[in-house]
Amino acid sequence: MTEYTEVCRLPDIREGELRKVAVRGRDILLARRGDRVYATGVLCPHLRADLSEGTLQGYILTCPLHGSRFDIRDGHVVRWTNLSGTILEYASRAIPPRPLPCFPVRIDGDRVLVGVPWS
Numbered sequence: 001m002t003e004y005t006e007v008c009r010l011p012d013i014r015e016g017e018l019r020k021v022a023v024r025g026r027d028i029l030l031a032r033r034g035d036r037v038y039a040t041g042v043l044c045p046h047l048r049a050d051l052s053e054g055t056l057q058g059y060i061l062t063c064p065l066h067g068s069r070f071d072i073r074d075g076h077v078v079r080w081t082n083l084s085g086t087i088l089e090y091a092s093r094a095i096p097p098r099p100l101p102c103f104p105v106r107i108d109g110d111r112v113l114v115g116v117p118w119s
């Protein structure tokens, strides 16, 4: 079951900002694009770097540690690490590409609510 929790007010989050919030003890990353806010996991699926320290260009979030890139709209992997060639092949066998978890967001007036399932 998913429960929606208010995490901030829309005017409080700047365009392109990456903001870490906690919902029931779980860290969630918020990113605003226009009138929409996207919510993903904070930890990189590669080696758990803090993605709130990454960079956002358009909808693409880049990990600060090894440069993996994820689309914040659905979490899909755009690039798995910044390695290449044989090193990437071995690294991908050790830790196969995994999408970034995403959470549904509702905007109610200027309230931003994130749906996080009970685990």
Ligand code: FES
Residues within 6 Å of the ligand: 044, 045, 046, 047, 048, 049, 063, 064, 065, 066, 067, 068, 081
């Ligand atoms: S920890 Fe994010 S790419 Fe390695």
